[in-house]
Amino acid sequence: MKLKKSTLGLILIAASLTGFVYFHEIRGKEKLERIEEVEKLVFDFQVEDVEAIAITTDEETLKFERQKLEDSEDLIWQITEPEEKKADEATVEFLLSKMASLKSDRSLTTSASNLAQYGLETPANIVEVQLQNGENYRLLLGEQDFSQSFIYANLEVAEAETENVSILLIPLNFQNIIAKPISEWESKEEIETEASEEIEDESQ
Template identity: 35%
Template sequence: MKLQKLPLILLFSAVLLGGFVYFSELRKESQPPAAKTDSKSIFALKEDDIQAFTIQTLKQTLKFEQIPMAIPAGQAGLKKTSSWQMIAPQKTTADEATVAFLLNLMATATSDRSLPTPISRKAEFGLEPPFATIEAKTSNQTHRLILGKPNFNRQFLYALADPVENPTQDLAVLQVSIEFQNALDRPLSDWKQVKEKPKPSPSSTPRLK
């Protein structure tokens, strides 16, 4: 009698195990695939290749270009042979650190997703009017990045990269680093090089002993 119970127990256990495996696989198939988060470069661009750029915001329009530097005699081996100059709205030497921060963002900009968006919904992403538009020029190319508002958790800005002038199809809305907002949302004075104040000359008046 005990010998007959053993096969029944084994059969019952096999049925339970088979049912568990079946429902586990069924549950896996019913789950939606995970979203891909591979970041891709937006522009085939190097920071050193940028020769001029323009920033247009709701507050101001700024224009910059690289100006060749005069190389002192005997220092022909200098790597840096140009400097950034602001040409609009004022003509002055640009702040190198501020410019470098923005251009590095442009050259290394990535996005992990592209959202197909009807043209009529541009305003929902803050792209009409945009927060800012950056136009960067190299010797043979011009790249434009249009920046909108932050996403829901303020980690990214919605953006359009090299958009066509009169689109007839859905837009490819990207998500780019929120650091673009930090690079652009600054007063005009931040873009100008701070001039060092001349040191006061020592007084020629003799000291009284």
């Protein structure tokens, strides 16, 4: 059965409109949603670009550097402070992956003189990241919000001197990721080696 030219024309117009709606409405909305998700990211770096990390808590400051193995081009994470030790690769990489994907769904602007009420005047925890290109990030972690599901944070911008600062709300579990004793950052192999050496010393 042959379709009338007018009917065929209507079908083609309908198909064209459907395609237009898909590419300009649905695809456009998906693209906007992706952009909004990217804008929520706290940091703008790739894990492989990180050269050094520093974590400051109430108890201590830990510093990590990505270093080359002797006689090799392979890179490993090394604890440099409070003492030189091999770091646990999986634990450090897990931290970096969480930082690279860390999002803040909400933020507020306040005067720099109000930082104390958010626990950010003398923050309990600070995370610093240095990239290979020399760029630095410094994230201050303050108190929990009223819901106790988020903590207040401030991402310091180098050489930025303004009366107002942006306060971010980030998931509480991020603080749990960084607030670990040094033993949890050390290479498990190194811990086992040290334990074996202690046993040998005691037996002599």
